[in-house]
Amino acid sequence: MTHPPFRFGPAMLFCPADRPDRFEKAFERADAVILDLEDAVADDGKHAARLALIASSLDPDRVIVRVNPASTPHFAEDVAAIAATGYRTVMLAKCEGTADLIELEDFEVVALCETARGVLAAAEIAAIPNVSGLMWGAEDLVASLGGSSSRHPDGRYRDVATHARSRVLLAAAAHDVAAIDAVHLEIADLDGLRAEAEDAAALGFAATACVHPSQVQVVRDAYRPSAERLEWARAVLESAAGGPGVFAFRGDMVDAPVLRQAEAIVRRAHG
Incomplete structure (x- = not known):
């Protein structure tokens, strides 16, 4: 089975799709930019975000668009907006199974396995031919479990988050697609980010997602061998x-x- 070649990384930077003033800066700073129509945009800003996406003209080879989950009313409008652009790589938020990908068969897909169902279905999702990568997420995962914290007080991931990270990595490798490590939300904790990114690189992750431009170079350095x-x-x-x-x-x-x-x-x- 041939999957699209993964060309994004190692430092992928999220950018709210309702902030077109930041598009170029994010694009210039990172190896790839993820224009986010999901969590970074409030419900009343989704329409404006889609219009900003359609009006943008970044290089499609380094752009991923994160869409809202397939179960939401926003999903169809997100897909229609992307179809009106030159962008052809979609990150599907809260992907929970292969049925979620039916409407995305014309796009390259990075599936975000960040719920209990999504993590358990990671291998089946990775087997879909137009999937080029899997990413995992700790915060939505713990929320889907009814929990309240993905990390111990010292910053280490709790066991279930570590298990999910490993399961997504194994599923990606088993189906020859890229694995992308989760964001490090504590922006000022560059040492913690560096340790996690070095671990990700050592284990075979292809990239780490960033939430702030200050994290980009830390991730790049971590993935570069000494x-x-x-x-x-x-x-x-x-x-x-x-x-x-x-x-x-x-x-x-x-x-x-x-x-x-x-x-x-x-x-x-x-x-």
Whole structure:
């Protein structure tokens, strides 16, 4: 099964679709901009946001439009507005199953699995041919559970959020689509964001979503391998060229999985 190639990342920046004055700035600052028709826009501002979207002219190759959930009355109008633009990549909020994607067959889709149903259906959603990525979200997930906090007082995710993150990542990898890590809502906590983005990169996430321009460079730096790590990856791949399937390198055993990890590091350095 062939999915659309994922070309967004590693730093994807949300921008309210009812703030066209911010479109160009967000587009310039990030690797991709997510023009948001959902949570960032109040109900009475949705119509104006759609008109602003239609009037915009950003490069479609770096734009994703987040639409309201398929179960809401806003969804059909959101899809009609996108159809009137050159944008062809949709992020579907609160995607809960393959039926939610029926009206999006003409678009590339990033499915946002951020409810209990969505997380449990992540693998089936990822298998749909026009899906290029899965993203997860902690706050809506916990709300869907009847909870009130996705994190412990020290900032660590609670177990159910960590489980959802892992499940979405596994579903994306199993179907060869990109996984996108959730936003870090505490804007001033750049150290916490850096730690989460470094962990995301190490695990194989393709991108991390941002809610503020100050987060963009932190995410980019986190996804870029250190000079030492890149040197190791290049050296171990060079040592493996034409050699045996398993060998010792700088005191460690190297086999095929380790070589694939080294290849991933080199790709991130040039991504």
